Amino acid sequence: MGRGRPGRIALKEDIMREGSLEAPTRHAHDWRSPDYLDPTRVDAELRRQFEICHGCRRCFNLCDSFPRLFDLIDAAGDAELAGVSTPALKPVVDACTLCDMCFMTKCPYVPPHAFDLDIPHLMVRYRAMETARGNTPFVARQLTRTDRNGRLAGLAPALANWATRRGNRLTRPLLKLAAGIHPDADLPRYHADTLEKRARAGAPPINQSAPALGRKAVLFATCFGNYNNPDIGSAARAVLAHNGVVTELVYPECCGMPQLEHGEMEEVARKARSVARSLGEWIDKGWDIVALVPSCALMLKFEWPLIEPGDEAVRQLAAATWDITEYIVDIARKEGLAPGLKPVPDGVVLHLSCHARAQNMGAKGADLLRLIPDTPVKVVERCSGHGGSWGIKTGFFPVALKVGKPAARQAADSGCGHLAAECPLAGAHVAQGIEGIDPASRLKSSRHPVEIFAAAYGLSGGNR
The missing domain is CATH 3.40.50 (Rossmann fold)
Known part of the structure; x- marks a missing residue:
């Protein structure tokens, strides 16, 4: 599974010939192999890839994982990852939101490059090892049971939404204590009318x-x-x-x-x-x-x-x-749309989600909104900082706001009257970031681009 750490001279030579003329490829998760969960092999591969990241540092401003890694190496004092203990690397893994942007947009060493870097999949492998060893907290795993949680909350949505409402001084401290959810993190609402x-x-x-x-x-x-x-x-x-x-x-x-x-x-x-x-x-x-x-x-x-x-x-x-x-x-593009779209004259600012970008299909959310006539559309491509259940945790919510602040500021400064986001969680997080920057902003909530598109048609389900 591991290739051994590349020498420093070879690393520098390859940095000068970054990338490849071939399209990036991705290997399958080899999760059924006994080596996949072996701690020694996971640590070796973690160090091999992180050493290359250290020699490049192109991702220093992409998320919080890479600054944590580089700070650890710099603090070790010998400019080598060898000076960093294995336990000290866990916070680097914990800070990864699996946004895929390092692989998709930044890294020049993804396959078929000989360095064969895939940091998001490496993070998945590390977490699989931790889960297999019983190190993933029980409550954290329960938060990911979205179908069960949704069905239960849907039995009494008013109660569930009251209990999870930001600002509820009775229940939110209990959620922090029991589930490690930050009291200020915006949480999704539930519906009985699924x-x-x-x-x-x-x-x-x-x-x-x-x-x-x-x-x-x-x-x-x-x-x-x-x-x-x-x-x-x-x-x-x-x-x-x-x-x-x-x-x-x-x-x-x-x-x-x-x-x-x-x-x-x-x-x-x-x-x-x-x-x-x-x-x-x-x-x-x-x-x-x-x-x-x-x-x-x-x-x-x-x-x-x-x-x-x-x-x-x-x-x-x-x-x-x-x-x-x-x-x-x-x-x-192929058949043409039915007529009837009406302008959104005060414009839409769209947060282009990381997982939309990771599909390698182009900025289709922006393309959709630009089909609405006479509607200014601005696009924010910076990470929202949310990262699913990661961004609501007590230990990560402040970091999530910090990472998402550039996106929130771009949206706040856009001059548009509507905020759109393909990822609903990212959109809510950007809106919360805007609230911290400009409490008087009109952009207090986000909608999916298709909701705005339906509203431009005057269709029910796309409330203006």
Whole structure:
């Protein structure tokens, strides 16, 4: 699994010939190998890759992991990672949000470069080792059980939302004590009227005056779209129906991204196999698969095939999956959109989520909003700092705000009247950052681009 630490001279020579003329590639997670969880081999690979990062330092301002690493090496005093103890490296791993931006946008040494760096997947491997050794806290793992948590909260959403409301001086200190959740972190709301329940009430009527596209799309609800913000799914179905696309709502279970954050590889693999077979029945009948949240689209398209590379159903699903913004933009490009879009004259500032960028599909959220006539659109590409369950923890929430401050400031200074974000968690975090910068800002909450798009059509599900 490890290659040994490169010599300093060889490292400097390769820095002068950074990158490759070939497209980046990614290896499968070798999580079934006994070596994958072996602490000695994990430490060796951690040091091999971190030593190369130390010699480059291009990612110094990308997140909090790399500054922590470089500070450790600098404090050791010998300009070598060898002076840093193995336990001291854990905070570097803990600070990684698995945003994938180092691999996708910064690192010149990703495969097929001989240095073969993949820091996000290395972090997953380290966490898988920690989980296998029983070092992942029980409460932290319970927070990732999004389906169970969503179903329970949906039984009494008013009570759940009251208890998790920021500023509740009775319950938020208890959440800090019991679950390590920072009292000031904004938490998602829950709904009894889930997206699955809305779907059972029937699909929106197809616009008979729209072009006959012949497209049929299954919307993969995602746990967030089902339990926390069903308006995203309602808006997506309304927009697609208005453009002549027949839709169905399907949600077998969560994609497993929360479990991937803790390296629970067997559970993620089980989800991949189960969901791929469920959605495969629709694919075989000619339906497209459309995910409502970028992290989930990333899992279906890219991570699942690297976790179960030999599974044909998983590969088939990856090839058939679209992100919702990507899908609507493709309709606009190939068939054309139904008329009726009205301008959003005070403009939209879009936070382009890391997991949308990691799909390597272009800035489709921005492309979607630019289809709205006479609507100024500005884009923020800096990390929000949230990182899923990472950003709400007591030990990380202040860091999350710090990392996300540049994104919040860009959005606050945009002059736009609406804040959009493809990732709902990132959008809420950016809005909270804006609140700290400019309490009088109009940008007090964010919406998914498809919600704004539906509102521009005047469709229900896209509330202005």
